[in-house]
């Protein structure tokens with residue numbers, strides 16, 4: 533492992549990075565997002581090379597107006613794992629950013645099984661603390677599964693545009709209702725409630741809905757983000773709520789959107805606080821949508837520490 537080097541990834545590294553393999557069982561998003569990472573001036577991606585082969589990759593995102601250093605899409609090729617490759621890659625990318633004055637926080641999001649595997653190192657050596665846990669319910673559906681009439685549309689359900697989302701983030705009461713942790717995890721990216729994060733909240737692949745309650749409060753917001761993947765279309769619905777009464781209507785509207793979007797197989801992930809995951813799962817059972825991995829309910833864990 534001594535003959536390695538690490539450098540910034542380029543557009544031309546696409547094939548080499550893809551050769552690392554699909555690390556999420558066919559639901560990997562990197563093929564779809566690689567070029568947008570390359571085009572984003574807040575993102576720097578790195579490759580770890582042994583000989584001429586790319587064996588490791590990760591992408592550093594400076595979000596929250598440059599306050600937060602987030603590493604995404606980290607991966608090491610099978611056969612090279614368990615030998616310190618990722619650890620060296622992360623040390624390198626941290627060192628490369630140590631003089632960036634704006635950075636105050638260091639954040640990662642990971643699945644619970646990765647977290648459990650590296651818990652001691654992440655908590656005791658690197659001193660991360662858990663800032664948020666969300667449940668991920670995963671389902672696999674065919675396009676014909678969603679060819680059913682939806683219920684009568686409720687007038688309280690509205691599509692959210694970037695300007696509506698800006699108003700939601702600027703309203704203190706709504707922020708407290710929908711985002712009590714002071715952050716929103718959108719498609720795996722943990723964001724502070726800054727309107728400057730809008731391009732990561734409302735991307736060209738986003739379809740968002742809100743429910744307005746009788747007293748004109750927003751009680752439920754769902755943000756759907758679609759990503760092409762090997763299995764078909766990965767559709768991630770992030771749920772923010774203090775009341776999920778209207779969730780069934782939201783899911784059906786997301787299904788209608790999906791039907792217009794693709795003919796492919798769909799991997800649907802509903803990401804919600806543990807309080808609402810039973811309701812969400814019951815809705816999916818009533819809609820007769822089957823779970824993707826039987827008995828596998830995973831979690832997104834967001835970890836944070838000060839940046840050094």
Ligand SMILES: CC(C)(COP(=O)(O)OP(=O)(O)OC[C@H]1O[C@@H](n2cnc3c(N)ncnc32)[C@H](O)[C@@H]1OP(=O)(O)O)[C@@H](O)C(=O)NCCC(=O)NCCS
Nearest residue numbers: 555606607608613614615616617618619640642650653654
């Ligand atoms: C997770 C993975 C990247 C680890 O690569 P690896 O080269 O085998 O890892 P190492 O031998 O360097 O050991 C893991 C180190 O990375 C750290 N680590 C593990 N998961 C991490 C994560 N999600 N974020 C930051 N650090 C992580 C561990 O704390 C450990 O650090 P230490 O050795 O300095 O104590 C690799 O198993 C992989 O590609 N898995 C599939 C993709 C995946 O799950 N990526 C996680 C991104 S969230």
